[in-house]
Amino acid sequence: DIVMTQSPVSLAVSLGERATINCKSSQSVFHYSKNKNYLAWYQQRPGQPPQLLIYWASTRQSGVPDRFTGSGSGTDFTLSISSLQPEDVAVYYCQQYYSTPWTFGLGTRVEIK
C-alpha cells in the first residue's frame, strides 16, 4: 500500500495569513503515460463529511475558492491556503489514487491563531 504522510499534524494561522500543508507519498504517484499526479486534497469541516478541493494535484474542483492551491509532483505535494478565512477551519486530507487500495493521509488540522 502507498502510505501518505502529512505534516504538520496541526497548525494555527492568523486570519488573512498563509497556511501550508505538506503530503508525502511512500512511492511516486506520477503517471508517466498520462503526465499527471494521481493526488487529491479534501477539506473536512467540523460535523461535515470530507469535501473535494483539488484533484490531479493542482486542479481545483468547481466552486473551490482560488485561495486554495495544490502543487508538487512525484512524492511531495503541498496544499496552500493563501489568505486564511474563518470558514477554512477544518481538517485537510490528501489521497492517492495511483494504485489500489486508495489511501489517505491522517490529516492536518487548521485553526485560527
Added chain:
Amino acid sequence: QVHLQESGPGLVKPTQTLSLTCTVSGASISGSEDYWTWIRHHPEKGLEWIGYAHDFGSVHYNPSLTSRVTISLDTSRNQFSLKLTSVTAADTAVYYCVRGVRDNWFDLWGHGTLVTVSS
C-alpha cells in the same frame, strides 16, 4: 443536485454482519461510469477505502477487508449497499457512501453514519 444518504443500524454485535445502504438521489447509478464507493473513518486510523462497485460489473475491495466485504448495486432502487461480516470492535467507525469519479477521486460524500460494534 446529487445527494447520497446512508442508512442502517448504528449498533452491531460482535461476530454479526454490518449492513448499510446508500440511497442516491439526483442521478442514476444505472449506466453510470462512476464508482459507488464505501469509505470509513476510524478515530485513530483515519480514512480507509473499503471498496467500490461499478455498474459495468466490476467490484474492487481493499485487500485488508476483501474476505469479509460485499458491495452491490440495486439499480431498480438507485441504491448501493455494504455488507461486512464477522465484525469486531475494530470495525467501529463512521461509514460514508461516496461517489468516485474518473480515476477515483471522490467528489460526493454522504453525511456518514456511525456504526458501533459492541455487545
